[in-house]
Amino acid sequence: MTDTPPAPGAMTQADIAEWRGGWRTVLGAGIGMGSGVALYLYVASIFIEPISAEFGWSRGDLALGGMISFMSGAVTLPLIGRYIDRIGFRPVAIVGSIGLASVYTLTALQPGLYAAYLALMIAGGIFGGGASSIAYTRPVIAAFAGQRGLALGLATAGTSIAAMIAPPLLAYMIGEYGWRVGFFTLAGLTGIIGMPLALLLIGRAREAHASASDEIDTHAPRVADVSFRDAIRTRRFWLLIAAIACINIPGSGVLGQLAPLVSDTGLSDGAVAIVMSIYAAGLLIGRLVTGFALDRFPAPWVGAITTLVPAIGIGLLMWPAPSFALAAIAVAMIGAQQGAETDLFAYFISRSFGIKNFSSIYGVIAMAGALSTAVALISFGKIHDATGSYDIALTIGAVLFCLGAVAFGLIGRKPTKAAMAAPVS
Incomplete structure (x- = not known):
């Protein structure tokens, strides 16, 4: 009696084994991405009116800070990626998350100096790259081969879930306790809850150098890593x-x-x-x-x-x-x-x-x-x-x-x- 080959698109035993060994990695990566810099992108607009009302800054002033933060983060992404390849994603995720949480804390404490606000936005952009998908997709692709696409989809869904949960939570905290408590909340979600829980779930997930291939099936020819x-x-x-x-x-x-x-x-x-x-x-x-x-x-x-x-x-x-x-x-x-x-x-x-x-x-x-x-x-x-x-x-x-x-x-x-x-x- 011969084994019946799996139907096209059906999970193989190897696929099931991947999920058995890697579901914690996917969950951890999702929490890491959802509580990282993406979290702020979904709630930043909630802070505009209360900060503008307290300090007298225009929306254009605040938008300029956001743009500077975005640009500073963009130009440092290649350097962050290089560090991840050299020392692993964990140190980068830890430094990025703690740095980002520190920026949130200092923003909550700042007295209304616009120059200080711009400096904090620059720092947030730089640290944010280490608390983003560039870090947390690394353990997912290392843990999955045949099911890599679905694993990435489920992991990145963490940011979508954050987009649904975070805005009403932050709106409540700001409405009840003020915008400064809102930033303290972000600091806790990123540095105290999100990153530690993410790394705990991921555990010692391997970062092996998987073979490169465009083929979906497990019989694809093995291709070496490219410099x-x-x-x-x-x-x-x-x-x-x-x-x-x-x-x-x-x-x-x-x-x-x-x-x-x-x-x-x-x-x-x-x-x-x-x-x-x-x-x-x-x-x-x-x-x-x-x-x-x-x-x-x-x-x-x-x-x-x-x-x-x-x-x-x-x-x-x-x-x-x-x-x-x-x-x-x-x-x-x-x-x-x-x-x-x-x-x-x-x-x-x-x-x-x-x-x-x-x-x-x-x-x-x-x-x-x-x-x-x-x-x-x-x-x-x-x-x-x-x-x-x-x-x-x-x-x-x-x-x-x-x-x-x-x-x-x-x-x-x-x-x-x-x-x-x-x-x-």
């Missing part, structure tokens, strides 16, 4: 740079202007709030569905399809006087792609270039994504100011999403030439 220098010489690396820029400019531009953009369609304030919640749900669904699909279908096609979906969403959003249902579907489609982003790039980088230099390569690609986000945050608002509508910005965004889909489609499934040429250890 950082060789990686940046490949076409695939630059296609990933192009893809993340084409995704982040429209995705971040829409997110940064989401409330006024949806409001301009004629929906009520209550409907706009619900649509924004649907965006958060789209993030979660996008992460889970993309992770599941990456383990079962050709990754370039998964990337291309998930990047075409928000282009359709933008088209629906530009529909004259869209109904609530149409606007909700459109925003969910855009949110789903933004949720898929971390899954896609962590998966492609690990499958294309291996794990030994994963964080260094990821850091450079993430920096490109962060810089393109900064461009989006400025340009979408400026285009609206100049034209009186978001139509031109949305049209450009739809075109960029399509170009991003093309970039994914051009990546191909075969391992990079650099990986094929490198010796297998």
Whole structure:
């Protein structure tokens, strides 16, 4: 009697063994990402009014601090990635989380000096990189091979869950006890609860140098790790740079202007709030569905399809006087792609270039994504100011999403030439 081969897409015994040994790593990474710098990104706007009222700073003053923080974090990501590759993710996550918690604490204690606020924002951007997905995806990709896509999807879902839970919690703390207690709460969530619990769950998860391969099945040919220098010489690396820029400019531009953009369609304030919640749900669904699909279908096609979906969403959003249902579907489609982003790039980088230099390569690609986000945050608002509508910005965004889909489609499934040429250890 012969063993019946598993059905296509079904879990094998090796897959089950991966989950048996790695579910704690996924849970820990999700908690780490959800309580790291992503947590602040979801609640930052809640602090604007109370801080502005106490110190007399304008919203533009506070936005400048946020932009400086974002840029300082972006340019340090390659360095953080390099340190992760050299010393492991744990020391970087510990320093990043404690540093970020310290920034929150000092912000709560600061007397209202704008220069001090800007300095703290710069420090927050730098430390935040160590408390982000660049650190916590590392143990996940090291612990999973056949189920790597789904594992990444579940781990990055931690930020989506944080986006649902944190805003009402922080709004309550600020409303009852003031914005300073809100920052103390963030410090506790990041440095006292989140990071220690994440590392406890991850335990001594291996950081072995897994083989690089674009094939989904376990019979894929083994491909060696690729050095950082060789990686940046490949076409695939630059296609990933192009893809993340084409995704982040429209995705971040829409997110940064989401409330006024949806409001301009004629929906009520209550409907706009619900649509924004649907965006958060789209993030979660996008992460889970993309992770599941990456383990079962050709990754370039998964990337291309998930990047075409928000282009359709933008088209629906530009529909004259869209109904609530149409606007909700459109925003969910855009949110789903933004949720898929971390899954896609962590998966492609690990499958294309291996794990030994994963964080260094990821850091450079993430920096490109962060810089393109900064461009989006400025340009979408400026285009609206100049034209009186978001139509031109949305049209450009739809075109960029399509170009991003093309970039994914051009990546191909075969391992990079650099990986094929490198010796297998």
